[in-house]
Amino acid sequence: MSALQRIRVVLNGPSHPGNIGASARAMQAMGLSQLVLVAPRCFPHPEASARAAGAAPLLDSATVVDSLDSALRGATLAIGFTARPREFAGAVRAVRDAAAEAIEYASRGDVALVFGGELSGLSNADLARCQVVATIPAAARHASLNLAAAVQVAAYELFVAAEGNAVWIAPAFESAGLEAIEALYAHAERTLAAMRFLNPDQPRRLLPRLRRLFARTRLEKAEVDILRGVLARIDQLIERSRNHAR
Amino acid sequence: MSALQRIRVVLNGPSHPGNIGASARAMQAMGLSQLVLVAPRCFPHPEASARAAGAAPLLDSATVVDSLDSALRGATLAIGFTARPREFAGAVRAVRDAAAEAIEYASRGDVALVFGGELSGLSNADLARCQVVATIPAAARHASLNLAAAVQVAAYELFVAAEGNAVWIAPAFESAGLEAIEALYAHAERTLAAMRFLNPDQPRRLLPRLRRLFARTRLEKAEVDILRGVLARIDQLIERSRNHAR
Numbered sequence: 001m002s003a004l005q006r007i008r009v010v011l012n013g014p015s016h017p018g019n020i021g022a023s024a025r026a027m028q029a030m031g032l033s034q035l036v037l038v039a040p041r042c043f044p045h046p047e048a049s050a051r052a053a054g055a056a057p058l059l060d061s062a063t064v065v066d067s068l069d070s071a072l073r074g075a076t077l078a079i080g081f082t083a084r085p086r087e088f089a090g091a092v093r094a095v096r097d098a099a100a101e102a103i104e105y106a107s108r109g110d111v112a113l114v115f116g117g118e119l120s121g122l123s124n125a126d127l128a129r130c131q132v133v134a135t136i137p138a139a140a141r142h143a144s145l146n147l148a149a150a151v152q153v154a155a156y157e158l159f160v161a162a163e164g165n166a167v168w169i170a171p172a173f174e175s176a177g178l179e180a181i182e183a184l185y186a187h188a189e190r191t192l193a194a195m196r197f198l199n200p201d202q203p204r205r206l207l208p209r210l211r212r213l214f215a216r217t218r219l220e221k222a223e224v225d226i227l228r229g230v231l232a233r234i235d236q237l238i239e240r241s242r243n244h245a246r
Numbered sequence: 247m248s249a250l251q252r253i254r255v256v257l258n259g260p261s262h263p264g265n266i267g268a269s270a271r272a273m274q275a276m277g278l279s280q281l282v283l284v285a286p287r288c289f290p291h292p293e294a295s296a297r298a299a300g301a302a303p304l305l306d307s308a309t310v311v312d313s314l315d316s317a318l319r320g321a322t323l324a325i326g327f328t329a330r331p332r333e334f335a336g337a338v339r340a341v342r343d344a345a346a347e348a349i350e351y352a353s354r355g356d357v358a359l360v361f362g363g364e365l366s367g368l369s370n371a372d373l374a375r376c377q378v379v380a381t382i383p384a385a386a387r388h389a390s391l392n393l394a395a396a397v398q399v400a401a402y403e404l405f406v407a408a409e410g411n412a413v414w415i416a417p418a419f420e421s422a423g424l425e426a427i428e429a430l431y432a433h434a435e436r437t438l439a440a441m442r443f444l445n446p447d448q449p450r451r452l453l454p455r456l457r458r459l460f461a462r463t464r465l466e467k468a469e470v471d472i473l474r475g476v477l478a479r480i481d482q483l484i485e486r487s488r489n490h491a492r
Contacts, residue, residue: 004385026395031385054390094411135413137406139250139277144300149272149398152391156399160383165340167381 003106003162008034009151010071012126013117017042021051021059022148028055030155031162035062036071036112051148068114068126076109077102080122080130081154083144091133098134099157113154118147176219184224184231185211191231194238249352249408254280255397256317258372259363263288267297267305268394274301276401277408281308282317282358297394314360314372322355323348326368326376327400329390337379344380345403359400364393422465430470430477431457437477440484 009027014020020043024035035058037043043064052059065071072078079098093101102111114130116122127133136145136153145153176184189207192198198206217223255273260266266289270281281304283289289310298305311317318324325344339347348357360376362368373379382391382399391399422430435453438444444452463469 022392022395025392029384029386029389029391029395051392053392092413094413096406096411136402137409137411137413138275139405139409140275143275145275145398146268146271146297146299149268149275149395152395152398153402156382159385160342163383163385165342165383167338167340167383 002031003103004031004158005033006106006109007032007102007111007113007158008036008071008075009155010036010038010068010112010114011040011117011147011151012038012068012071012114012122013040014043014147015041015118016147017045017048018051019118019147020045020062021048021053021055023151024048024052024055024059024062026148026152026155028058030152030159032155032158033058033061035059037062037064038068038071039066040064068129071114072112072129074110075112077105077132078112078114078130079132079134080114080127081116081134081136081150082121082127083135083138083150084121093132093134095134095136095154095157096161098132099154099161101132102158103161113158115147115150115154174221176221176224180221180224181214181219184214184219184227187228187231191234191238195234248277249349250277250404251279252352252355253278253348253357253359253404254282254317254321255401256282256284256314256358256360257286257363257393257397258284258314258317258360258368259286260289260393261287261364262393263291263294264297265364265393266291266308267294267299267301269397270294270298270301270305270308272394272398272401274304276398276405278401278404279304279307281305283308283310284314284317285312286310314375317360318358318375320356321358323351323378324358324360324376325378325380326360326373327362327380327382327396328367328373329381329384329396330367339378339380341380341382341400341403342407344378345400345407347378348404349407359404361393361396361400420467422467422470426467426470427460427465430460430465430473433474433477437480437484441480 009023009032011020011023014037017040020037020040027033027035048059049056079102081095082092102113105111114122114126116126134154136150138145185207188210189198192206193200255269255278257266257269260283263286266283266286273279273281294305295302325348327341328338348359351357360368360372362372380400382396384391431453434456435444438452439446
């Protein structure tokens, strides 16, 4: 069982069915599957299903319970989310650090992420049931994230903590060899001189600047071929105009 | 001007006004303020205002334009978001790395984060206008984040890249000094022996286990006082029962 499968998301008293559906969608995108609803005001509800979109099966398999105790049953770590400082909350961790701890714990037991309702969040009594209190860094202390947005950020951090930050590999293009790149610079220098854009006696900083520009691009083999082709075409034009001038 | 203030969020052809409002709220929570809408299907709209909640002023000051070109005017870096691999997208970066680059750029110029509409995302032509293509790591290639959820994750990563991952400081409680902690252990050992819970001739692993438990807690001064008080009360009870037994 993967770590993400041992993590449940608990929404404690959610008011708006749209947020329940959007939370389900956020979870599914990040590989989470266990949604627990404590005394939701309206559920099931068409708005929840609409916002869940492709995560309707996850929403349909959500567990509905009537107390936070029931929601935490069987878990070994509870992480409560708050947007506000609390006098006795003790140390509050950023969601990124809390996600790392959740994934570590999930290798040996079930973990619950607990979110309060839209109106007032988790009560102090609810937070006291959680060993870890977490928050999402935000611009102002009282800047409130929407409930489903908070679930999305937490689920994203769990996914990155579990699976890493790698994204799919871009289609592989062959990188240019350094000899081919040096040959390109040499060709460019000859052509620029033939064009009389570069004065070999007063080269100023043109060549170093071109090197700096192309160094940043990590040239691919096909790109070097294109640039050599452009240079060769310029060489032809110069040659032709010389013949013409004779 | 802070880096976050030089970053605009461009929604290219959003269909659902709710997502426009929710994006505004996500931005405000993370310290972003410039929202640009390219040919929104319905805007302004009551659903946008409702989902914006406290970010209504940000929503009201959104710029509406009719082309992506107009939306990118004045920017020096455009980062396009996609959930799908594209043959010619080149390297795709994870949102965390793209956010770090955006913040670095924003110290010298305006940066645009570009998100496509709900139905089909950014076209290849749109992505070609962006120097950086970014994606949000997710469980499955085709797992789609809701548009506003994607804006929330990106805005969160920008905020963390700009302002760091620190959260507010918990109310400072004074940590216990190591001498006080050692005195606590010594007291506990005496009391446990007096209680006959600990046999000094066969202590087994009781004392090391208690040390290990409390070592994890980072004892505070007031907590040591409470624990010493409990031990002293036990000492009294033992004393009283001895007197009683006489």
